[in-house]
Amino acid sequence: MNLKELYQEIILEHGKNPRNLRKTDNFTRDAKGNNPLCGDNVHIYLKLNDNNKVEDISFEGNGCAITMASASIMTDLVRGKEENEVKEIVTDFLDMIKEKDELSTQLLNEDEKTKLMCLSGVKQYPMRVKCATLSWHTLTSAMNNSQDIASTED
Amino acid sequence: MNIDQIKKEFPIFDNKVQNNDLVYLDSANSSQKPRIVIDRIYDFYSKEFSNVGRSVHYLAVAATNLYEQTRTSVQKYINASDKNEIVFTKGATEAINLVANTFGQKYLDEGDEVLITELEHHSNYVPWHFLRKSKKINIEFAEVNDQGEVTLEEIKKKITDRTKIICVTHLSNVTGAILPIKEIVSFAHSKGIPVLVDGCQGAPHLKLDMQDLDCDFYAISGHKMYGPTGIGVLYAKKKWLEDLPPYQGGGGMIREVKKKGISYGELPNKYEAGTMATAQVIAFNESIKFLEKIGIENIEKHEKELLDYAVELLSKNNSVNIIGNPKNKGGVISFTIEGIHPHDIATILDEDGVAIRAGHHCCQILHEKLGLPATARASFGVYNTKDDIDQLNNSINNCKKIFNLK
Numbered sequence: 001m002n003l004k005e006l007y008q009e010i011i012l013e014h015g016k017n018p019r020n021l022r023k024t025d026n027f028t029r030d031a032k033g034n035n036p037l038c039g040d041n042v043h044i045y046l047k048l049n050d051n052n053k054v055e056d057i058s059f060e061g062n063g064c065a066i067t068m069a070s071a072s073i074m075t076d077l078v079r080g081k082e083e084n085e086v087k088e089i090v091t092d093f094l095d096m097i098k099e100k101d102e103l104s105t106q107l108l109n110e111d112e113k114t115k116l117m118c119l120s121g122v123k124q125y126p127m128r129v130k131c132a133t134l135s136w137h138t139l140t141s142a143m144n145n146s147q148d149i150a151s152t153e154d
Numbered sequence: 155m156n157i158d159q160i161k162k163e164f165p166i167f168d169n170k171v172q173n174n175d176l177v178y179l180d181s182a183n184s185s186q187k188p189r190i191v192i193d194r195i196y197d198f199y200s201k202e203f204s205n206v207g208r209s210v211h212y213l214a215v216a217a218t219n220l221y222e223q224t225r226t227s228v229q230k231y232i233n234a235s236d237k238n239e240i241v242f243t244k245g246a247t248e249a250i251n252l253v254a255n256t257f258g259q260k261y262l263d264e265g266d267e268v269l270i271t272e273l274e275h276h277s278n279y280v281p282w283h284f285l286r287k288s289k290k291i292n293i294e295f296a297e298v299n300d301q302g303e304v305t306l307e308e309i310k311k312k313i314t315d316r317t318k319i320i321c322v323t324h325l326s327n328v329t330g331a332i333l334p335i336k337e338i339v340s341f342a343h344s345k346g347i348p349v350l351v352d353g354c355q356g357a358p359h360l361k362l363d364m365q366d367l368d369c370d371f372y373a374i375s376g377h378k379m380y381g382p383t384g385i386g387v388l389y390a391k392k393k394w395l396e397d398l399p400p401y402q403g404g405g406g407m408i409r410e411v412k413k414k415g416i417s418y419g420e421l422p423n424k425y426e427a428g429t430m431a432t433a434q435v436i437a438f439n440e441s442i443k444f445l446e447k448i449g450i451e452n453i454e455k456h457e458k459e460l461l462d463y464a465v466e467l468l469s470k471n472n473s474v475n476i477i478g479n480p481k482n483k484g485g486v487i488s489f490t491i492e493g494i495h496p497h498d499i500a501t502i503l504d505e506d507g508v509a510i511r512a513g514h515h516c517c518q519i520l521h522e523k524l525g526l527p528a529t530a531r532a533s534f535g536v537y538n539t540k541d542d543i544d545q546l547n548n549s550i551n552n553c554k555k556i557f558n559l560k
Binding site: 003006007012015016037038065068125127128131 | 493494495497501518521528556557
């Protein structure tokens with residue numbers, strides 16, 4: 001185990017100063033998610049334009065450095081993407097956290113992938129995987145316009 | 155009392171945890187087990203096992219006697235006036251559910267009030283919450299003050315002529331506040347209101363005397379008292395156990411079963427339906443003996459010393475904010491560090507072998523009141539030393555280093 005891999009500089013920085021930590025005006029879709037075991041929670045706000053592109057995405061909530069950094073990086077990366085592209089990125093990220101060594105999507109450039117891979121340190125900390133995936137599950141709920149509260153306990 | 159010697163009685167400390175000596179500061183969650191308790195379970199299953207209270211063969215009679223010996227030990231340990239006031243349950247949670255269910259059935263009606271406190275663990279709130287729906291009762295909350303305690307005056311203020319039962323924790327698992335149970339009970343009784351005490355944190359750390367406290371119900375968790383999981387105790391005054399309806403139906407709790415009617419067994423069988431956690435109950439006797447051998451007064455004194463030392467050391471650590479400052483406090487310290495979330499603290503401490511808990515500790519009502527989604531918590535047991543507290547403080551400093559805090 002290696003704490004330095006878990007708490008890389010980029011995670012600490014995003015955890016401390018999360019991007020897009022606000023509420024989008026005139027959002028078109030939203031969803032709440034929580035991790036019932038630890039009480040971390042996020043609320044994702046999405047604004048899709050007429051072409052189903054993410055015009056804006058933001059989040060509110062609180063949680064540990066991993067939860068906040070993951071939501072921060074995620075919201076940065078999916079802005080400007082089309083709905084089906086967002087779904088592909090979410091699936092790719094969750095697969096990587098679960099089992100794959102790398103990201104395979106072509107929708108992100110190397111820089112963006114490097115940022116996301118910073119979250120892969122949680123793989124060594126099974127109890128913390130849920131922190132990294134909470135905002136992603138919640139984004140899926142928001143995309144599906146689900147009224148259910150997304151949970152990491154599925 | 156020789157802590158090094160006592161610690162040697164706990165096999166968990168013989169082994170490294172992820173290459174570190176274990177610094178176990180999570181006893182409010184569950185305590186570690188001394189060898190005599192672990193061995194007792196093995197021996198019982200290997201040499202003495204039988205179900206209890208049913209068959210007449212040698213093993214059954216011997217096992218029944220052992221099982222009942224634990225009941226007598228618990229009775230003496232908590233100074234209950236009658237051994238039939240001790241009901242075994244699967245835990246304190248079941249003990250409280252038993253009371254909420256049976257007392258609720260018989261004595262609660264629409265508009266009646268159950269008075270609890272903002273300090274309560276979910277296990278002393280959720281069972282009463284069920285009655286909001288089934289009986290349309292109301293739940294009132296005595297408020298926690300800035301010190302993290304609930305005072306007698308606050309309880310008095312919240313009592314109305316609809317208050318039917320008061321349910322309070324003995325010792326908060328978050329702020330460590332020890333509530334003035336005797337005074338609360340005395341006042342409640344003057345108004346004719348029974349009192350249930352959640353003794354999960356009280357029983358492992360405080361001297362218990364049911365006849366002195368005079369409470370009506372007291373819930374105990376075995377696994378927090380150096381005992382096995384799957385065993386708890388409901389102490390209840392005999393008049394209540396005789397008066398209230400049975401909780402669960404099944405074998406062992408009946409007198410006579412006919413197609414047209416059923417009569418129930420005598421105490422304590424009435425509340426112990428089905429095959430109980432026999433081995434755990436029998437091993438729990440060893441936990442009681444372990445506590446008696448050391449002496450609960452000595453444990454209280456030791457844990458108070460640890461607490462004072464920890465509060466002093468952590469207060470000097472300028473990033474640490476201790477939650478609550480109750481006048482009367484048990485061995486629990488919940489804290490936050492500005493700029494580091496409790497889960498991150500727990501993960502980083504764990505890397506040094508320091509086991510604490512982070513989260514809401516099953517007290518979301520209290521955390522909401524405190525305006526904190528989560529806290530980190532270090533809690534003590536008889537095996538902890540000042541070295542453990544030093545390691546806690548060092549590891550907290552390591553957290554600060556990783557998070558680039560000064």
